[in-house]
Amino acid sequence: MSEIGISVPNVNVRGPEVPRTIEALDPVFTVSNLSVFYGDYEAVRGVDMTIGNREITAMIGPSGCGKSTVLRCFNRMNDLIPGARAVGEILYHDENLYGDHVDPIEVRRRIGMVFQKPNPFPKSIYDNIAYGPRVNGIKGNMDEIVEEALTKAALWDEVKDKIKQNALSLSGGQQQRLCIARAIAVKPDVILMDEPCSALDPIATTKIEDLMQELTRDYTIVIVTHNMQQAARVSDRTAFFTAEVDGAGVRHGRLVEFDETSRIFTNPSDKRTEDYITGRFG
Amino acid sequence: MAILSTPRSAVQLASKGRPLKEHLFRIALMASLAIALAFLAMLLLYVVEKGWPRLNSMLWENQPSIRRPETSGIQSGILGTLWIIALTAVMALPTGILAAIYLEEYADRTKWYNKLIELNISNLAAVPSIVYGILGLGIIARWLQFGFTVMTGAVTISLLVLPIVIISAREAIRAVPPSIREGSLALGATQWQTIYRQVLPASIPGIATGSILALSRAIGEAAPFLMLGAATLVRFNPEGVWSSFTVLPLQIYSFISRPQEEFSILASAAIVILLAILLLMNSVAIWLRNRYQKRW
Numbered sequence A: 001m002s003e004i005g006i007s008v009p010n011v012n013v014r015g016p017e018v019p020r021t022i023e024a025l026d027p028v029f030t031v032s033n034l035s036v037f038y039g040d041y042e043a044v045r046g047v048d049m050t051i052g053n054r055e056i057t058a059m060i061g062p063s064g065c066g067k068s069t070v071l072r073c074f075n076r077m078n079d080l081i082p083g084a085r086a087v088g089e090i091l092y093h094d095e096n097l098y099g100d101h102v103d104p105i106e107v108r109r110r111i112g113m114v115f116q117k118p119n120p121f122p123k124s125i126y127d128n129i130a131y132g133p134r135v136n137g138i139k140g141n142m143d144e145i146v147e148e149a150l151t152k153a154a155l156w157d158e159v160k161d162k163i164k165q166n167a168l169s170l171s172g173g174q175q176q177r178l179c180i181a182r183a184i185a186v187k188p189d190v191i192l193m194d195e196p197c198s199a200l201d202p203i204a205t206t207k208i209e210d211l212m213q214e215l216t217r218d219y220t221i222v223i224v225t226h227n228m229q230q231a232a233r234v235s236d237r238t239a240f241f242t243a244e245v246d247g248a249g250v251r252h253g254r255l256v257e258f259d260e261t262s263r264i265f266t267n268p269s270d271k272r273t274e275d276y277i278t279g280r281f282g
Numbered sequence B: 001m002a003i004l005s006t007p008r009s010a011v012q013l014a015s016k017g018r019p020l021k022e023h024l025f026r027i028a029l030m031a032s033l034a035i036a037l038a039f040l041a042m043l044l045l046y047v048v049e050k051g052w053p054r055l056n057s058m059l060w061e062n063q064p065s066i067r068r069p070e071t072s073g074i075q076s077g078i079l080g081t082l083w084i085i086a087l088t089a090v091m092a093l094p095t096g097i098l099a100a101i102y103l104e105e106y107a108d109r110t111k112w113y114n115k116l117i118e119l120n121i122s123n124l125a126a127v128p129s130i131v132y133g134i135l136g137l138g139i140i141a142r143w144l145q146f147g148f149t150v151m152t153g154a155v156t157i158s159l160l161v162l163p164i165v166i167i168s169a170r171e172a173i174r175a176v177p178p179s180i181r182e183g184s185l186a187l188g189a190t191q192w193q194t195i196y197r198q199v200l201p202a203s204i205p206g207i208a209t210g211s212i213l214a215l216s217r218a219i220g221e222a223a224p225f226l227m228l229g230a231a232t233l234v235r236f237n238p239e240g241v242w243s244s245f246t247v248l249p250l251q252i253y254s255f256i257s258r259p260q261e262e263f264s265i266l267a268s269a270a271i272v273i274l275l276a277i278l279l280l281m282n283s284v285a286i287w288l289r290n291r292y293q294k295r296w
Helices: A067-074 A104-110 A125-135 A142-152 A172-184 A202-215 A228-234 A261-266 A271-277 B018-054 B075-106 B112-125 B129-143 B150-174 B178-186 B191-219 B223-228 B248-256 B261-292
Strands: A027-038 A041-052 A056-060 A084-092 A111-114 A190-194 A220-224 A237-245 A251-260
Touching: A027 A067, A041 A056, A041 A067, A041 A220, A041 A237, A056 A067, A056 A228, A067 A084, A067 A190, A067 A220, A067 A237, A067 A251, A104 A111, A111 A172, A111 B178, A125 A142, A125 A172, A125 B191, A142 A172, A172 A190, A172 A202, A172 B178, A202 A220, A202 A228, A220 A228, A228 A261, A237 A261, A237 A271, A251 A261, A251 A271, A261 A271, B018 B261, B075 B112, B075 B150, B075 B191, B075 B248, B075 B261, B112 B150, B129 B150, B129 B223, B150 B191, B150 B223, B178 B191, B191 B261, B223 B248, B248 B261
Parallel strands: A041 A251, A056 A220, A056 A237, A111 A190, A190 A220
Antiparallel strands: A027 A041, A027 A084, A237 A251
């Protein structure tokens, strides 16, 4: 654990085990000059960042700064919005995610996603987990796959006796862990989380945060959060986004600063980052 | 303690005549409802009372007869109606549901041709049924030479209920939250897998309810069949889709237009049967809706 900065007291910052690097050494994603358009509107402009393997990368910033938009580029969920397109490059390992031959379905199988509001399917707990493996034609003992995914998501003990019950009967926090288990069941490489705790109470939030730490042994996690303490608690690297108005009076999301989390929260190099994390704006 | 107590005149909780207005409004609402229900009850009572002497097994065991109205039945009409509804369901429901899936899940709503299709479906739902009769006569019966058969009737009625099926199926599909689609797609499911395994199962109760209501509207139609020139008094049952036929509303129409009192009684009895089929279908729809309704 590194030193805790005076600007954010009582926040436990995950420290670096390796010497400080702004960019991840073993990147899963390398984003270069990424801009995202909705029709003619440029929602996010010129993002450069890297997502490190088996790390938790947090994206923070005020509402409307484009952090969710960037997150949704990593598994090409933006493709589903008519008129949305990404310009620039996102390398997933060595392959351009937006290359001509890339199948978004295959991308989403490897890069899972957990949403802001828990969205279990109106089916049994078992069928929720088994859905991903089934649609992807994954062979094997489905009971084992389900148990393994639920165990990894720290939900097995709570639901093992009611595995055939409707998933909507679970509490909000359990539903969100079910959604994480559902994502794990297809054995992805990366899990994207879009404000996964914003609809949960503090106890459920703690459980999800602990779970995220567990999951970094096997998975790379990118999390969008409104909660700065959460970013500080769980992440290795933090990207701070904000919305800027350009010369023509149009708002764009911009990446202001990207660095190790301890650095962002103790000694940010940009004034805007400092203002945001100390609560002076946003 | 005097400081703590508020003077009585400062608090104004007394009524300002609002309860009276509230009361009058409630009475107006209930009166409107009562008028609608009263007319329905009167209609039911009237036909049941009038048709009572003929509400027996002869009604569905015998064929209609002009010469012996006292033993005449409506078997050909009941079976004709059932044939038409079954064939309409087979043709209109899959087409309508698939069209609704296209419009809700695939169509790009910003494209002009999709807007045009949407506008026209709403318009088609409002076209008077007799116009469909003209269409059926001109194109299906004459041009396609299907003649005055069960097939012609069912195709015509299918066209009539198709817009209603599409509109109600679209509403049911739209009621499935987008988060379910996102959740499925984010797991690497294809769009068709998402529709087939998530959207359709979740919207089937709504689609079924809408479809049954659309079909029960078709049951009461007489105008398009009149236009098609379906015979009003058919003494044999339809034997297949290329057989000639009649339907209950037409049979009722033909009975009522005869002068004898017996036919008037027979018509009332037939109306009771028609209403019974309608109520049965509507109760199935309501049961389906309550049984499988999803709460998100």
